[in-house]
Amino acid sequence: MKSKAPPVIISSVAQLRDRIRAVGLRSTTARIAVLQALEGIATPITHAELAEKLVPQGYDKATVYRNLMDLTEADMVSRSEHGDHVWRFELRREGTEHDADHPHFLCLDCGQVSCLADVTVSITPAPGSKNSTIDMIREVLLKGRCEDCRDSTVSAK
Secondary structure (H helix, E strand, O other), X not given: OOOOOOOOOOOOHXXXXXXXXXXXXXXXXXXXXXXXXXXXXXXXXXXHHHHHHHHHHOOOHHHHHHHXXXXXXXXXXXXXXXXXXXXXXXXXOOOOHHHOOOOEEEEOOOOOEEEOOOOOOOOOOOOOOOOOOOOOOOOOEEEEOOHHHHHHHHHHO
């Protein structure tokens, strides 16, 4: 299942500094590096995957993690867990569908996580049941088999 990737918006360092300061954080080179790395990624990424990109630039894993937590608390980054006990992070993209909470799809065969920013999920009580007491749903995760895995299973038969 492929979702359309969010538009890649390459912000200047000055734009990132302004965004960081606007949420009340100090603008540091590590925070800028984390945001720049997340801007080029269309799907949620684990701390380990992000650290792999940033360690060669001189940032240690603990610094990457602390900054992910700070940016998450400031609502610049979203954090989600997809049933495998691993946090994944993605940039909240201002002015796009990708800035709000949106569902994700997890392939049970290959483990690939896809954003479904253009999908709306609606939950209604079943006929005859009492009205739901759910006020707000923050996260939706759909699980199944992606097109690539489905195609490889079909061609293997």
